[in-house]
Amino acid sequence: MTSMFKHFETKLTSAGLVEKGAALFGFLDARLEWNHPDREAEKLGVLFQNLNINSLLFAQPAEPYATIINYLALTEGEAIQPRDCETRTFLHDLPIAPDPDPARLEFLLKRRKGVIVPHYGIITTGTVSIEQAYVTFSSFCFACFVKFFGDYLRDVRRGNTSAQQKAAYEKASAGLRPLGTDNVALLPGPFHTEAEVLQAMEEAGRQVVAHGLVDSYFGNISCLLGTVLYISQTGSSLDHLGGCIDPCPLDDSSCAGLTASSELSAHMRIIAETGARTILHGHPPFAVILSMDCEVEDCDCAGTCHLKCPHTRMVCGTPIVAGEVGTGPHGLCHTVPKVIREGTGAIVYGHGLFTIGQKDFNVPFQRLLAVENACRREYFKRVST
Amino acid sequence: MYGWCGRIARIDLTSGKWEVETPPAALLKDFIGGRGLGVHYLAPFITRSWDDPAMPLLLFTGPLVGTAAPTSGRMAVVSRSPLTGTVSDASVGGSLGTALKRAGLDGLIITGKSPGMCGIEITDRQILIHDATPLSGKGTAFVTEVLKKKGAVAVSGPAAENRVLYANIMVDGHFAAGRNGLGLVFAEKNIKYITVQGKGRPLVKDQVMLKEACKDVLRLVAASPALSGRLGIANFGTGALYDLMDARRMMPTRNFKKTRFIHAADLNAHAYRQQYAPENSGCSGCHIRCKKQARDGRPLPEFETMSHFSALLENRQMEAVMEANRICNDLGMDTISAAATLACHAEIIGRTLEPDEILDLLTAIGTGRDTGKMLGQGSARYARACNRPEASMAVKNLELSAYDPRGAYGMALAFAVSNRGACHLRAYPIGHEILRKPVATDRFSFEGKARIIKISEDLNAVVDALTACKFVFFAASLEEYAKIFEAVTGMATSAQDLLQVGERIVYLERILNAANGFGIEDDDLPQRFFQSQGDALPIDRRAFLKARTDYYIVRGLDHQGRPTKEKATALGLDFHKSGAEPGAKQDDSLYDFNV
Numbered sequence: 001m002t003s004m005f006k007h008f009e010t011k012l013t014s015a016g017l018v019e020k021g022a023a024l025f026g027f028l029d030a031r032l033e034w035n036h037p038d039r040e041a042e043k044l045g046v047l048f049q050n051l052n053i054n055s056l057l058f059a060q061p062a063e064p065y066a067t068i069i070n071y072l073a074l075t076e077g078e079a080i081q082p083r084d085c086e087t088r089t090f091l092h093d094l095p096i097a098p099d100p101d102p103a104r105l106e107f108l109l110k111r112r113k114g115v116i117v118p119h120y121g122i123i124t125t126g127t128v129s130i131e132q133a134y135v136t137f138s139s140f141c142f143a144c145f146v147k148f149f150g151d152y153l154r155d156v157r158r159g160n161t162s163a164q165q166k167a168a169y170e171k172a173s174a175g176l177r178p179l180g181t182d183n184v185a186l187l188p189g190p191f192h193t194e195a196e197v198l199q200a201m202e203e204a205g206r207q208v209v210a211h212g213l214v215d216s217y218f219g220n221i222s223c224l225l226g227t228v229l230y231i232s233q234t235g236s237s238l239d240h241l242g243g244c245i246d247p248c249p250l251d252d253s254s255c256a257g258l259t260a261s262s263e264l265s266a267h268m269r270i271i272a273e274t275g276a277r278t279i280l281h282g283h284p285p286f287a288v289i290l291s292m293d294c295e296v297e298d299c300d301c302a303g304t305c306h307l308k309c310p311h312t313r314m315v316c317g318t319p320i321v322a323g324e325v326g327t328g329p330h331g332l333c334h335t336v337p338k339v340i341r342e343g344t345g346a347i348v349y350g351h352g353l354f355t356i357g358q359k360d361f362n363v364p365f366q367r368l369l370a371v372e373n374a375c376r377r378e379y380f381k382r383v384s385t
Numbered sequence: 386m387y388g389w390c391g392r393i394a395r396i397d398l399t400s401g402k403w404e405v406e407t408p409p410a411a412l413l414k415d416f417i418g419g420r421g422l423g424v425h426y427l428a429p430f431i432t433r434s435w436d437d438p439a440m441p442l443l444l445f446t447g448p449l450v451g452t453a454a455p456t457s458g459r460m461a462v463v464s465r466s467p468l469t470g471t472v473s474d475a476s477v478g479g480s481l482g483t484a485l486k487r488a489g490l491d492g493l494i495i496t497g498k499s500p501g502m503c504g505i506e507i508t509d510r511q512i513l514i515h516d517a518t519p520l521s522g523k524g525t526a527f528v529t530e531v532l533k534k535k536g537a538v539a540v541s542g543p544a545a546e547n548r549v550l551y552a553n554i555m556v557d558g559h560f561a562a563g564r565n566g567l568g569l570v571f572a573e574k575n576i577k578y579i580t581v582q583g584k585g586r587p588l589v590k591d592q593v594m595l596k597e598a599c600k601d602v603l604r605l606v607a608a609s610p611a612l613s614g615r616l617g618i619a620n621f622g623t624g625a626l627y628d629l630m631d632a633r634r635m636m637p638t639r640n641f642k643k644t645r646f647i648h649a650a651d652l653n654a655h656a657y658r659q660q661y662a663p664e665n666s667g668c669s670g671c672h673i674r675c676k677k678q679a680r681d682g683r684p685l686p687e688f689e690t691m692s693h694f695s696a697l698l699e700n701r702q703m704e705a706v707m708e709a710n711r712i713c714n715d716l717g718m719d720t721i722s723a724a725a726t727l728a729c730h731a732e733i734i735g736r737t738l739e740p741d742e743i744l745d746l747l748t749a750i751g752t753g754r755d756t757g758k759m760l761g762q763g764s765a766r767y768a769r770a771c772n773r774p775e776a777s778m779a780v781k782n783l784e785l786s787a788y789d790p791r792g793a794y795g796m797a798l799a800f801a802v803s804n805r806g807a808c809h810l811r812a813y814p815i816g817h818e819i820l821r822k823p824v825a826t827d828r829f830s831f832e833g834k835a836r837i838i839k840i841s842e843d844l845n846a847v848v849d850a851l852t853a854c855k856f857v858f859f860a861a862s863l864e865e866y867a868k869i870f871e872a873v874t875g876m877a878t879s880a881q882d883l884l885q886v887g888e889r890i891v892y893l894e895r896i897l898n899a900a901n902g903f904g905i906e907d908d909d910l911p912q913r914f915f916q917s918q919g920d921a922l923p924i925d926r927r928a929f930l931k932a933r934t935d936y937y938i939v940r941g942l943d944h945q946g947r948p949t950k951e952k953a954t955a956l957g958l959d960f961h962k963s964g965a966e967p968g969a970k971q972d973d974s975l976y977d978f979n980v
Contacts, residue, residue, distance in 0.1 A: 001832065029836045030935035052843060052884040054836040089604055092864070110881035112864065127840045128817050129833065131824040217824075234610045235821040248616070253655045255616040256628040259821050262608050265615045327614065328607025 423463025536582025542717020635792025716751025
């Protein structure tokens, strides 16, 4: 278990979610193990006795997440309710406990995968692996980030920001990671062998994560070689794609890609519609925030924008469309392929950004980065005007 | 009462009388329905022989059945297994569960033995017992066709009448209550069929909340590659797993002597689609519609059947697999056990069976003639009778399904400790070890698997109590189903509360098995998996035994795998009353049925 603890500690710190050494992981099989001695372990260990879980993560998030999450936890009542795709699909809401009272934590963790205690930290659990606890922690941070900055922009426009909110905003903004640089040269295509494709995908995946363009195990990547689409597996981390890429024949003659990304259908359709050979999909936060920033009032689809928005809005030259994860009637596989083009990409409302290339991952990566950087600049421009 | 009907019918076939009782609210809270209620009502009788007229045959729905809750149209059939001697339950789809609920009943407790072959006909709270002698010996397809105007139909086939120990109850012709021989218990009571129809609807406490909760599940199902993806089971049926098992080198081949079938690519789900152009169908109340049906009306085989009737028997003919599936369904017997018993037979006689031979032997089993009489008692009894016990790939006499445990160690542990024998559905670790849901685990490691398997067993037990479909839990979780349960019943609950119900059910089953002498020696895999053989690396026996010991600790059992009074009390179970009088394992030698 030591190597597993280290793996996820490293992921948390390298993603800027937690300061080094601040994450406490507990894992219970026949015996309870912690990643390091910690005075909170005894208190939190009680949760293993009363919940059918096998893993737990406790950490105070690093800045700017700490400021953001503490602000939201103190102002949102019993639960934070972000409207981004990750929350809507997997988390529902983010419960808040006023203090780390074990009985209260147990009550809330019986219902949800995680709980926020302001100025204390986030506690998340898993029933299979500490990866679940890590994914939930990461998703909490992402969801709060998107909600915080999205709400602030809305409130600025309405002229009703509070002093507390403004202070949190100033502090959080100051703690943002620097803008990503686009001087990354990825393996040049076209690719002729499976080995080249896998190498290129792994490299591109690592860069997408390293530049903060996707969190935890979300996002996906694909590359067409002949009549086979190579695509990242569902629940894989883009920075650890070794052994996690499925070859999927375009004619569906094998179902071995049953473990492929939930966006396999979208990737297949994008290829069919555009002739692209490489696709990247990340969840860059400011692109997601601006995708939800709509000034249309009295709209018929208010509250269901992620499903039914009939408009193809634009931000920073990139179209925004509705669409949910997967293949349902409102699935993004029906909307993204219609608008995506090389050089533009497409943003899915509250979800993330797809970009495409013709021969390798240089163009889609640079586009992913450029759109996010442009959206970030645009965000602060909108706030200041 | 919301969700439940509050009515359970007790039918005594010996006297032909029936009455209705109301289950106590506390019982519903503790065991919910389906497998939970079935095991509760089975407990006092568990040490009786499966063919004792007092042994109940229990059919229970759950509180979500008949509501808008996704994938919740199933029901559980429970009794003591003739094949394994363990407590036994089968989750079955089709329309029977929904029909029973609409007829105003949560379940049936059937005891006694009818003096002649009978049919039980239920229509809106009325129960009639009919003479079914004219249907004796008829196949399930014929009987279902004859009776389909009477609503949902559950039938035992000729295999049950000929005392095949892995006889199924077939629902609506295509849906099997399978694996443990409950069709034989059905036939032992002289039941040929049960039909059910009704016009009622269960009351739902909060329709708005239910609608919201259903949306959450539907969203997750749409996001699930395994369910709704381009290559998922909604599109290809469970046969979608076939290529994956091949790709992971864990397709049981030649009676588990190998893990790779070189012809697999020619017999995958895509090939079936090309050959038979199937249409979608499915269970009542389910939108996934994973059942696939050929244009000629024959159902496409499920993954387990596809795999065992091809790779396990080294059969390359797709049409033979289709026919094997049809024959098993019509005769009413479990496809997994039938194929695995034939594979055991092939190993013992030292040659591969020809496709026609497979089909002939299946017919011989189901009709109780020649070698079929012995093969109908399952691979374990057959192999022992042939002095070749090592040729049976079974746990607790139940044949392993189509996942080679050398390719997934959680599955290895789950097969071994399962309460009903080598069943993949007790803990279903394929979710995380192969399908990467909810997250991926290392399939070649036992690390952490003891508690994972324990929690997964609890999860699947409560899913069987809710009588939802396990497949939906590749996408959704109890977090979403707790909200659905609360919306339907009005009873506040949580994911963890539901898991505890599952834990209570599994522990009670363990108590009942212990009452019949089951213990550590039964929680084991065939030795083949620990020895170098064929193309698969063996499982490290020491690591396996450590994982089993850890499982006992996590499950709250003693070091011999026996339940403890302390744990039983903590779960609200009466340790002494649950198992009635101490019993014994069934005789593992061949039965002499004189058939």
